[in-house]
Amino acid sequence: MxxxxxxxxxxxxxxxxxxxxxxxxxxxxxxxxxxxxxxxxxxxxxxxxxxxxxxxxxxxxxxxxxxxxxxxxxxxxxxxxxxxxxxxxxxxxxxxxxxxxxxxxxxxxxxxxxxxxxxxxxxxxxxxxxxxxxxxxxxxxxxxxxxxxxxxxxxxxxxxxxxxxxxxxxxxxxxxxxxxxxxxVNINLYPKDIDQEHYKKTLQIPKHAAVVGIIANLHPRKGHQIFLNAAALVLQIYPGTRFLIIGRDDGMKASLEALTHTLHIEHAVRFTGERDDIPELLSVIDIQVSSSHIEGLSNALLEGMAAGKPIVATHVSGNPELIVDGHTGILVPPDNPERLAQAILRLLADQDLRSNMGKAGRQRAEQVFxxxxxxxxxxxxxxxxxxxxx
Incomplete structure (x- = not known):
């Protein structure tokens, strides 16, 4: 041609x-x-x-x-x-x-x-x-x-x-x-080599705190309320954990902030807004979560896999095509903060499991996506x- x-x-x-x-x-x-x-x-x-x-x-x-x-x-x-x-x-x-x-x-x-x-x-x-x-x-x-x-x-x-x-x-x-x-996903962008201590400081996160993050614009379909209710359960066991919510406000930020106060977890949650430094933010995240009710094929989860992060995601739509349950991450039922919290707690308690799932996810992203x-x-x-x- x-x-x-x-x-x-x-x-x-x-x-x-x-x-x-x-x-x-x-x-x-x-x-x-x-x-x-x-x-x-x-x-x-x-x-x-x-x-x-x-x-x-x-x-x-x-x-x-x-x-x-x-x-x-x-x-x-x-x-x-x-x-x-x-x-x-x-x-x-x-x-x-x-x-x-x-x-x-x-x-x-x-x-x-x-x-x-x-x-x-x-x-x-x-x-x-x-x-x-x-x-x-x-x-x-x-x-x-x-x-x-x-x-x-x-x-x-x-x-x-x-x-x-x-x-x-x-x-x-x-x-x-x-x-x-x-x-x-552009594999070469991940993982990002940054000064994690400095980056955590800019996010007002303590140096040694474990970080659980969700990357999703603030829209009802993304299930942020489920994420926050799960966060409240996790904090009962690991009170030092911090939770990052990364994404554009599509009209829900005020109600989500109000929910953090109702749950008494506002001290542990950070709203970053829309960001163009996703590789850097993923570098400080220990576990990535998707609490969506429905999903096509999540770019955010692809980025997390490329960054070598273990994933906890709802078993909906395209997520099972991305995540190999028990190998690259953990799939949980949607609209279930208890099961979401259990999966996060399991990963927080086992550093080797986090590492192995992250490596497997990175390999899958490189080979398939x-x-x-x-x-x-x-x-x-x-x-x-x-x-x-x-």
Whole structure:
């Protein structure tokens, strides 16, 4: 193949969530000798914008948001103008492929790419259907997506459970159309060699305290209340333990802080907010926890595995595809702070077990979830699709 494949990536958000971090790591490694990437984003601001601009790719933003409410006439006018801009942009650029990742972007990208005559449309499924409803409760994603699926060339799911749900519950879906490409992690970023004593001091954590951390934006689906109730039980046995909550506030911080006071554990809990130093934070964490009610394929857990941390996670959605129960971590039932606390206590009591699980997790991340493997697999899919239109 001598010509370069031109791809327009359509992003709904420039805030740095798990999907956005995956995209950034992917686009940094995309083979420039074979592919020419263009990026089109609905919004202008966010941490991802700075990182994309450093890469000096063609980058366009649309400033699309429903500032007056979804059903306000002004929102429909703005949506119409955005669709017109997207169609014009795609007609001018004439890409071989348009790819999107999340529900809103999937729908608008599919519609505009079809009208603009783009030959290959790729959309993504990054979460189970139930999780998508929790994240986008007001967006008619399922009804509309079902009707647009017939125009999509390929759907990339990030876990087998997500793929299985799509086949069972979405229309115009075939075994060949939906492919699994696991999320990838940059193994070389972990573990981070830092001055742990100094870093703990910046977090107001005592030098010798064991640290249990959760990396998840503050959203109901992530189960932070379960995490805090488990923390209260752990502190009864190991009162010197400290708990880190790392993630953007999606409207729950005040209620979670109130819960720490109700449980009388506010002295042992630290809220860090959104951070861009995850490798450093993982270096001071002894045990990583995911208390999610539902999950696609957790980037945060992948990062913890790469950092060599033992994992305690709920047995939901994609977590069993990541964590080998009893080998790289411990899986517990969701919505069960007692079982979550028992697993944390088991690891706190056994340093050898923590070390062995951490090493096994690191090895699994390197062998199964390596970022380079993810990039190579995706590039092969692009080439195979383009061959069908050549």
């Amino acid at each position: 001598t010509r370069k494949i031109k791809i327009v990536f359509i992003l709904g958000e420039l805030r740095m969530g798990g999907t956005e971090r995956q995209f950034l790591e992917f686009i940094r490694r995309l083979n420039r000798d074979q592919f020419t990437p263009y990026i089109l984003a609905f919004h202008r601001e966010g941490m991802l914008r700075t990182e994309i601009e450093k890469l000096q790719f063609p980058f366009t933003t649309l400033d699309f948001c429903e500032t007056k409410g979804r059903f306000h006439p002004a929102s429909y006018i703005k949506l119409y103008k955005t669709l017109r801009k997207m169609i014009t942009y795609l007609q001018q650029e004439k890409p071989h492929i348009v790819q999107s990742y999340l529900p809103q972007a999937n729908i608008l990208a599919t519609l505009t790419a079809k009208i603009a005559g783009v030959p290959i449309i790729i959309t993504g499924r990054r979460a189970t259907i139930d999780e998508r409803y929790m994240i986008y409760p007001k967006f008619p994603d399922q009804w509309l997506q079902n009707r647009l699926n017939r125009w999509v060339s390929m759907i990339i799911a990030n876990s087998s459970i997500v793929r299985q749900q799509c086949l069972q519950r979405e229309k115009y879906m075939t075994e060949e159309k939906i492919q699994v490409v696991y999320n990838g 390596n970022i380079d493997q993810m990039v190579n697999t995706t590039e092969r899919l692009y080439k195979n699709l383009v061959m069908t239109i050549s």
